[in-house]
Amino acid sequence: MTTSPAPKLYKSREPVFPKRVNGFFRRMKWWIMAVTLGIYYLTPWIRWDRGPELPDQAVLLDMASRRFFFFWIEIWPHEFYFIAGLLVMAGLGLFLFTSALGRVWCGYACPQTVWTDLFILTERWIEGDRNARVRLWNQKWNARKVRLRITKYTVWALIGLATGGAWVFYFADAPTLAADLVTGQAHPVAYTTMAILTFTTVFMGGIAREQVCIYACPWPRIQSAMMDENTLTIGYRAHRGEPRGKHRKAAGAEALGDCIDCRACVNVCPMGIDIRDGQQLECITCGLCIDACDDMMAKVGKPRGLVDYFALTDEVKEQRGEAPTPIWRHVVRPRTLLYTALWSIVGLGLLFALFIRSDIDLTVAPVRNPTFVTMADGSVRNAYEVRLRNKHGEARPFAVSLSGAGPLSLEVEGTDDATIEVPADSSQLARVYITAPAGSEQATRDRTDVRIWVTDLANDDRAHEDTYFNGKGN
Known part of the structure; x- marks a missing residue:
């Protein structure tokens, strides 16, 4: 009795060698690739003068100081809601563009697409266009194939190294770090990060390519x-x-x-699919098949648009001989208007929070062990950890005070007048004591709400934080 072999659960990968194509969408992808890569590689080198106490790099993730600098904007650790808001806006923007124009992000601006385009471009320069690359892939190994492969992977490694190098420059002063990297004085974390990103860039953009979009991307x-x-x-x-x-x-x-079955749309597709088979998960709507088909239609004397951007409702109308819906009506409709409104609300909220935030700030944390101390004279004292933040470019004296607490008194450890000098663009931790006289209502109650104020003595700006005072209770 013979048994048939078990079926394979996974299809073997067939390498994709996209053919070179010219046209509107290909030119647009070149421009987007140049702009996005230019922004990524050049941004860490933009200088921005913030004064002697702050870094002069325009965009910097200062992990040591736990701050994010973006031109004139400085985000502190307690203001992470700005980053969260930007991530929400990015998600809503992705929803908006997808609902209106499909996977345009994937086809034009996604880092995986941009770097894959760059790797395919260098591969075409070294090994030739599609037919030459297919022949090279299928032929046996010889001196020429080894030479071309070594050249290609060397160029890819240099691209990956530049990618990892640009990334670490966002976390430290770029000119200083570049000199340290060359002289071998940089921190091992920098070299490790560059090595990991070099490998992942080459693997994902040069080797895995469309497999990342099909299987890894959600x-x-x-x-x-x-x-x-x-x-x-x-x-x-x-x-x-x-x-x-x-x-x-x-x-x-x-x-x-009108289709002459030339397979031009298939040969240029970076995902290796046939758009004539209908909508497919793999399609990233990059438009290269449109360029290829339009070029072929021009050669055979047929009108363009056999492969094109259109909606399913338009196809039904065209089959009935009706005019398609105007493009703006596909873009401006309830779903896209809802996403636009949500995106705008989050953006305006972030702008409002950015413009109203103060240059001074404080956080108050009551010391809970013990919650209160009874002094020799019967008074009750609470201790607090108060962190003052000075967002100015020079040191400022801050006065700490108390309001709305009746007979309660406040003192700052190490000072006589409750005044603290906070260095420029930094924070200062102080121990603050609040005392209630013996027999007072605040001393005998379980809890009393209080408000701690901080005043910038240089310009009288104020900020406050509400907390509570623990008494003995009943």
Whole structure:
């Protein structure tokens, strides 16, 4: 009795070698790639004068001081809600663009797409266009194949090294770190980070490529919830292209559709799919198939648009001979307006919080062990850890005071007048004591609400924090 082999659960990967193509969408992708890579590589080198006490790098994630600098904006650790808000805006923006135009983020601006385009470009320069790369892949190893492979991987490694190098420059002063990296004096973390990012960039952008988008990225699975029949996405007008076949001047040739089955749209696709098979999870809507098909339609004397951006509702209308819906009506509709409104609300909220925040700040933490101390004269004292933040570029004297607490008194450890000198653009931790006289209401009650104020003596700016005073209780 013979048994058939068990079926394979996973399909073997077929390498994708996209063909070079020219057209509107390809040129747009080149421009986006140049702009995004330029921003990524050059931003750490932009200087921004903040005074002698602060770093002069425009964009810096200062992990040692736990702060984020972005041009004139400085985000402190307790203001992480700004970062959270930006992440929410990024998510809503992704929802907005996907609901209106499909996976345009994936096709044009996603880092995986941008770096994959860059790796494919260098591969084409070294090994040739699609047919040459296919032949090189299938041929046996020889001196030429080894030389081309070594050259390609060397260039890829340099791109990956530049990627990892640019990343670490966001976390330290770029000119100083660059000199330390060259002389071998940089921290081992910098070298380790660069090595990891070099490997991951080469692997994901040069080797895995479309596999990352298909299997590792969760967005293809989520996008279906963001899209509907009115979303503009790339598709094939089957009612116009079918039946497909080679056009010849012969009887019956007029019965064929516009598609000549040249497979140009397939050969240029970086995902290796056939858009004529309908909407597919793998499609990143990069538009290269549109450029390839439009070029071929021009050669055979057919109108462009066989493969194009359109909505499913438009295809139904075209089949009935009706005019498609204007593009702006696909973009401006209840779903996109809702995402735009939510995005705007979060953005305006962040701007409002940014403009109203004070240059001085404090946090108050009651000392809970013990919650109160009874002094020799019967008075009750509470201790607090008060952290004062000075966001100015010079040292400022801060006065700490108490309000709305009746007979309660306040003193700062180590000072006679409750005044603390806080260095420029830094924070200072102080121990503050609040005392209630013996027999007072605050001393005998279980808890009393109090408010601690801090005043900038240089310009009289004030900030406060509400806390409580623990008494003996009943």
